[in-house]
Amino acid sequence: MGNTVSIKDIARKFKCAPSTISRALNDHPMINIDTRKTIQEYANKVGYQKNTISLSLLNKRSKTLGVIIPSISHYHETAIIEGLEAILQPAGYLLNICVTNESQVLEKEYLDRLVANRVDAICISLSQETFDHSLNEHIDLAISRSLPIIFMDRFYHALDVDRVITDDFKGAFMATEHLVQMGCQRIAHLHGPRGITVSQQRFMGYEACLKKYGREVEDELVKQVMFSPESAVEATKNLLDQKAKPDGIFAVNDEVGFGAMKVIQERNYKIPEDIALVGFDDIPLAAFAPIALSSVSRQSKKIGEKSAKLFLSKMNGIFDHQQVTLEPELIVRSSSQRNHFSKI
Amino acid sequence: MGNTVSIKDIARKFKCAPSTISRALNDHPMINIDTRKTIQEYANKVGYQKNTISLSLLNKRSKTLGVIIPSISHYHETAIIEGLEAILQPAGYLLNICVTNESQVLEKEYLDRLVANRVDAICISLSQETFDHSLNEHIDLAISRSLPIIFMDRFYHALDVDRVITDDFKGAFMATEHLVQMGCQRIAHLHGPRGITVSQQRFMGYEACLKKYGREVEDELVKQVMFSPESAVEATKNLLDQKAKPDGIFAVNDEVGFGAMKVIQERNYKIPEDIALVGFDDIPLAAFAPIALSSVSRQSKKIGEKSAKLFLSKMNGIFDHQQVTLEPELIVRSSSQRNHFSKI
């Protein structure tokens, strides 16, 4: 900190102008080849490290991407980060990662801070609160100062924005349809937290599929949970306590699927014979659930990669908005694979 | 980007000096109260946002912490980040998170970039390669320029450094001792990747405990795996294929525990009666394993919190080095809880 050496310091040493040092260090042909080498060697010796901050000030480019996510405790989010990093590291960028815990206040606070730090763009997955109460002046404000904002996972009301999402509706539809095809007659849904796009989309996919097969959504077959296995326990017990039990369950994510599975097994129902189960996200442990858990992959890492590429294209002056939708993929495992198909 | 308004812009508008605007915006009493209000209102209206970059340049403080981790795909790492963020967000800091994938080259690259960006300090969990080959000139270099570096999880050869770790040795000892007390006679260990401190420490704890109870480490009871459930499958099969099977397994982490459990159940051994199993990390899904998985909590979130506090104390001028060691906690669940104790 105290002993950082700057270009000016080197200039003093060589009794020349800072500009000469700068050019020498950047291998500018304008500078005599020998002087260049001498200066470079000296700079190397004293451990000179370019100060990027001054450059950012000059170029109005910080080579940093702001990332705002509601949580970081699930596979999905870490995979997104891995995807971002895979593309952005080779491109010389750094990531400023901010976790909002679904709080709009924190989101606003972080957004301000990122703007103040002049990040080149922001990849954001909106907080639940922002969504619930449409508290998005801070987002609009950021957009209005033409800072590139890329929305991940969660929709934003505005039309002409950049966005990378997976088709959760479709994924849910596929999961439900798979249960139908496995012969399930009463398919329950463990519904995610209210107000979150992901929850809504998955419910709608579930609903649409039932409708396709001439069924109705029965309220007592839809229970709301958080994204944790613990929260699924109570809800699943409720489901199994009913006179007409479900014979198939579509869980809003794999953690919830784990929770549901626990309860089902404790009650001594067979999976998938009595109750078939499908989750969402295809977490690495899904295959190692008590009964290997069928799931829908939402291509989490690819979301990060696509977002990063979209960001890079913006940095290269492509300013028209893009909306990328990734296809979900159904992974069938033992928790839903029935060998004897029932008629529908 | 183009339409960002600066203090100079505002100064032009009011036909006054930038210094006046600066003071007005910072509510400096030197400036007339009315002028202050007028300027503040105007700044607000046109959406003025302080440029922190110029401040960083001036103050030689970026209000940013660099974080370098080998991976981000496990609970442990995300919990650390949560801990860091919990303390550092209220303090006004941002996190620059870099994932090295255990590569020394990437680690060096990221370290350089963070230094160039003049982060106020770096929290680092060393990469496996750095460790394996003692390729740590880059670390020493960073230390020599008196940039505060806080080591997490993995030891560093130098003595006078800052460090926050959990006592993995002790945790492994506790896990093994628990298995002994549950009556296990042949305790196997699924050993983590070579060269990683965490693997070594846990093996040593296992070894020390066996020694305490007058047993020897049997080579055929120690199998090496990666940190994934997949990699545990083959290793566990090897263990079970032996004439003298183990009746207890200490897995280097919970994911490996999941993998082992899968194999054990496929072979129709009872857990914990035939084989008792203990993991490490206490991931959120541990309780929802096929048989609720006993585990050792390494206080991951607390590592982040402690590191953050250590960092803050450094920012406040406390420059003597600190070494924090957190106590692991054994969480006993069904996978190892035997009701009928065997004699040892």
Next chain:
DNA sequence: AAAAATTACGCAAACGTTTGCAATTGAACT
């Protein structure tokens, strides 16, 4: 009424780097 004190603001340097342009030097050409 003169001196002192107070109030309110401007000037300029500083942080570290880049870059267009001017300036200097020496060599080559007429």
Next chain:
DNA sequence: AGTTCAATTGCAAACGTTTGCGTAATTTTT
């Protein structure tokens, strides 16, 4: 010897903000 040209290097401004010090205007004190 005078002119032109190329090869090097220096100057100064710029990015946005803060801050010590100077200064002008106004008020208070003697």
